[in-house]
Amino acid sequence: MPGKPPIVVMDIDNTILDPSRRKARAFIDAVKSTGSVIVNPATIKRINAASRSSFDFAPMKKIVDKEIDDLVFRRFLSNDYLVMHGRVMDDPVPGSVEFLNDAVANGCHVAYVTGRSWGEWQDKRKKTTPMTGMVPGTLESLRKLGYPVPTYPPSPGDPVTIAFKENRSVKDEVYKPAETRELNEAGDVVAIFEDSKKVLEAVKKGFPGISRVAVLIYPDMKEKDFGCLPRSQRKITEFVPGSAVRGGVECVKDFSGVKVLPGCKISVNNKAMT
Numbered sequence: 001m002p003g004k005p006p007i008v009v010m011d012i013d014n015t016i017l018d019p020s021r022r023k024a025r026a027f028i029d030a031v032k033s034t035g036s037v038i039v040n041p042a043t044i045k046r047i048n049a050a051s052r053s054s055f056d057f058a059p060m061k062k063i064v065d066k067e068i069d070d071l072v073f074r075r076f077l078s079n080d081y082l083v084m085h086g087r088v089m090d091d092p093v094p095g096s097v098e099f100l101n102d103a104v105a106n107g108c109h110v111a112y113v114t115g116r117s118w119g120e121w122q123d124k125r126k127k128t129t130p131m132t133g134m135v136p137g138t139l140e141s142l143r144k145l146g147y148p149v150p151t152y153p154p155s156p157g158d159p160v161t162i163a164f165k166e167n168r169s170v171k172d173e174v175y176k177p178a179e180t181r182e183l184n185e186a187g188d189v190v191a192i193f194e195d196s197k198k199v200l201e202a203v204k205k206g207f208p209g210i211s212r213v214a215v216l217i218y219p220d221m222k223e224k225d226f227g228c229l230p231r232s233q234r235k236i237t238e239f240v241p242g243s244a245v246r247g248g249v250e251c252v253k254d255f256s257g258v259k260v261l262p263g264c265k266i267s268v269n270n271k272a273m274t
Helices: 020-033 041-050 057-061 066-076 096-105 135-145 172-186 197-206
Strands: 006-010 109-117 160-165 188-194 211-215 249-252 258-261 265-268
Touching: 006 172, 020 066, 096 109, 096 258, 109 135, 109 172, 135 160, 160 172, 172 188, 172 197, 188 197, 197 211
Parallel strands: 006 109, 006 188, 109 160, 188 211, 211 249
Antiparallel strands: 258 265
């Protein structure tokens, strides 16, 4: 598409931001907020330890009653838990800040397409008051961490834009390809960075010519589903660049091996993507 700007579509959670600490804080606060469960100091210590690495809900959910799930979910997806007492609760995935700033500097249009909510939403049981959207906290987080930040609402000519999910009932594998389709009408989507297998599969069907990059940061992520690792089931922390790639999906642990050159030419582990 000559004359149209090259666009890099970028997911946020689990792709450029590791939400482990936010998950752990939401879990701890949810547990403490209810009298239906008692969490002893040893359990809190386990959760705090998990929050310093990739935090997984699954083992912790076995400790408490299932009723707490909604309380965790509400906190994790609230604006208040994105930045607490001036501190961003998510951690940047290594190399992602530099990559996105280099992308803008080298002619890419960066389009954040996130499943975070734009407006108020109700939790799945609809027993509580609506929660506010995640726009302010998201923009503040990105700004504080040094990522290129767009104006919101978008302004014409801005090299960085962001799209939030307006309706939480719409699945990401439906919403994100639709947003990508709109972007591709205005420019030339050259790469999509995403951690969801379902989203990547949907994108593959709708945009067979676009490079797709899965960023895996969870130790328990079923990386075999992406075709990224050998069947030996090695932990993602042992991921070796150059593993098998299927269906146009390139898997990376972080952004240290992802480079962008003038003209928005992107390479992953020294392999040209565009």
